Amino acid sequence: MSEIPATPYAASLPFLLSQVGARAAQLFADRLAPLGVSPRAFGVLSNLTGTSTRTQQQLADALGMHRNNMVGLIDEMEAAGWVRRHRSAQDRRAFEIRLTPAGAELVDRVAALIPPMEAEIARDLVPDDRHALVDLLIRVAETLHLDPGIHPHLRARTRSTGAAPEQ
Missing domain, CATH: 1.10.1220 (Arc Repressor Mutant)
Incomplete structure (x- = not known):
């Protein structure tokens, strides 16, 4: 691997990636706001599309979210009508999270x-x-x-x- 020359902070790869990423994230959040969905909620919704059913805990593990944060987020998304909890047939203590038709429509709207x-x-x-x-x-x-x-x-x-x- 070759030596990377020193560059001014404002021209460094870490700064530029962070700067552009932060701006892109803000643009994305601005576009989601009229739909009433946060980037975090959309991140969960988008990871429910096209997958076999996941339990709430499996989803939290896959996304790296603490289970308490996931519970609150699923509560909000369920209240909005985007997901539904269903008791797992394999483990009655667990809830499977499934997109509703409204949730799938929202994912499609954001994809557009x-x-x-x-x-x-x-x-x-x-x-x-x-x-x-x-x-x-x-x-x-x-x-x-x-x-x-x-x-x-x-x-x-x-x-x-x-x-x-x-x-």
């Missing part, structure tokens, strides 16, 4: 927001550069051992103390 947002973010890139950037970011995500489709901020801090979640 992605292409225009991507076009806005990459408007100054030619298609080949955009594809190269996506490929490079996928490689960086793999290097950092990030799970595809799982945003690290789903592991948000607990509401009451601001402390990091238990792992």
